Amino acid sequence: MLTGDNSTSVTFSKSAGAGTVSGLGSATAANGVATKTVTGVLTASITLTAHSGSLTDDTTTFVVAAGAADHLTITSATTNFSSGATRAITAEIRDANGNLLTGDNSTSVTFSKTAGGRHRQWLGAATAVNGVATKTVTGILTGSITLTAHTGTLTDDTTTFTVVAGAADHLTITSAASNLSSSSTRDITAEIRDANDNLLTGDSSTSVTFRRRAVAAPSPVSAPPPPPTASRPRPSPASLAGSITLTAHTGSLTDDTSSFTLVARLQPTTS
Helix, strand or coil, X not given: CCCCCCCCEEEEEEEEECCCEECCEEEECECCECCCCCEECCCEEEEEEEECCCCCCEEEXXXXXXXXXXXXXXXXXXXXXXXXXXXXXXXXXXXXXXXXXXXXXXXXXXXXXXXCCCCCEEEEEEEXXXXXXXXXXXXXXXXXXXXXXXXXXXXXXXXXXXXXXXXXXXXXXXXXXXXXXXXXXXXXXXXXXXXXXXXXXXXXXXXCEEEEEEECCCCCCCCCCCCCCCCCCECCCHHHCEEEEEEEEXXXXXXXXXXXXXECCCECCCC
């Protein structure tokens, strides 16, 4: 070694490998030794080369490994998610430079709903395998939802996606079931819903058939009613009054029914 060399400049650079370091550059020899301090960044093997003028280069190869756990990163999909379907929510344990701690097989990560709907909801915990904790969830009610992954003092991460209605499953009649006066009108509404009762707001083509299933027979009378007078109006025909059940039906979806009572409207007589 040329211990008297205090002037030669040596350049250090990365020449191979997927790993990365920061702090590369040139250093001037002191007592024949040029020193450069580097900091590991991305994990993987890396080869560094030392070069100076016409001298023969030299190389060193080593592996940059993950540092201490620093934060969680959720890597699962954020696309729309159908009600009734399942999705694996994955949270990776990473160091300050974003490297996955592949050797971590013990950290427990808790997943919870932190936004969307009225209440927070704890979904459960999962233990990391090769640095990745996975929890499978099932979509239920439609709308935007935010899930948070948490463990100890590491920085949390969140993911937001939208639960959308699943396949059509049944009809639900939502119109009033109160008494309806004879000769009055009422809109009978039937909603197309999925298995978790979400409305299929995008359905503008399904045809629904409404039919009367049963009507109660009028009560028998032993004698004709007395003639109407000014103080005793004429009733509506008895055949229009009574209980009625309507059924909404379409294809293979589960039907729904609505029952209400038709009430005779009393009409005053003319003198």
